[in-house]
Amino acid sequence: xxxxxxxxxxxxxxxxxxxxxxxxxxxxxxxxxxxxxxxxxxxxxxxxxxxxxxxxxxxxxxxxxxxxxxxxxxxxxxxxxxxxxxxxxxxxxxxxxxxxxxxxxxxxxxxxxxxxxxxxxxxxxxxxxxxxxxxxxxxxxxxxxxxxxxxxxxxxxxxxxxxxxxxxxxxxxxxxxxxxxxxxxxxxxxxxxxxxxxxxxxxxxxxxxxxxxxxxxxxxxxxxxxxxxxxxxxxxxxxxxxxxxxxxxxxxxxxxxxxxxxxxxxxxxxxxxxxxxxxxxxxxxxxxxxxxxxx
Numbered sequence: 001x002x003x004x005x006x007x008x009x010x011x012x013x014x015x016x017x018x019x020x021x022x023x024x025x026x027x028x029x030x031x032x033x034x035x036x037x038x039x040x041x042x043x044x045x046x047x048x049x050x051x052x053x054x055x056x057x058x059x060x061x062x063x064x065x066x067x068x069x070x071x072x073x074x075x076x077x078x079x080x081x082x083x084x085x086x087x088x089x090x091x092x093x094x095x096x097x098x099x100x101x102x103x104x105x106x107x108x109x110x111x112x113x114x115x116x117x118x119x120x121x122x123x124x125x126x127x128x129x130x131x132x133x134x135x136x137x138x139x140x141x142x143x144x145x146x147x148x149x150x151x152x153x154x155x156x157x158x159x160x161x162x163x164x165x166x167x168x169x170x171x172x173x174x175x176x177x178x179x180x181x182x183x184x185x186x187x188x189x190x191x192x193x194x195x196x197x198x199x200x201x202x203x204x205x206x207x208x209x210x211x212x213x214x215x216x217x218x219x220x221x222x223x224x225x226x227x228x229x230x231x232x233x234x235x236x237x238x239x240x241x242x243x244x245x246x247x248x249x250x251x252x253x254x255x256x257x258x259x260x261x262x263x264x265x266x267x268x269x270x271x272x273x274x275x276x277x278x279x280x281x282x283x284x285x286x287x288x289x290x291x292x293x294x295x
Contacts, residue, residue, distance in 0.1 A: 011077025
């Protein structure tokens, strides 16, 4: 059901404090792997789509992906916004705003996102989306190749787009399911090189706990745990990768490739994280326990 308040004019967003990393992301630029360009886009695609729906945007509108909070920005015109993904302290002019809610900001209002209690990546959408120039059909930042808008810095000013056709939904709050604080279970599909690993390695993968390491970014997430033993040693000629590919390096430790990954790689892929589990993976914090199940 729709029919929210009347239209607001486009404005701008001024970044006062970007936090650890704030990037412009949309749903990415799929279909260009043959040119060596990964899809990129928001790591938590469901959170992006939800934030956009809360403010009446199409799912693919560009928003901000903010890692671990510490973010502050000011709007120069009245606008609607929504924060999804990570769960933490969201404030508008010092007043706490519930996550997963469409909220209206007045001209000059200051929005702040604190360190999240759960998850790691906030998705912040504004009604009309962020109208930065697209590159290869997307406004997403690709951190591996450097394609797309630069990571945001204090003083950057971003244009907010014109009113979309859809109204802000009258039911402006969605059922909120914050990312889990404990162990996260992810579904795995068999990888194209699963036969290069021992039976013991496959048991270890599914039966033993893993933890997210500090070596995790938009390119890939390295896990700590028991080594996965290879049945067939050595590397492979480079072959295609997809988001969620679990490559295993020579030391037996797995790395899950994410949106900004290289489109080819030579480490054998034992398994692939299912598309449905990639959003959950995007919110796993360093040190958090990860377990796997068969998809």
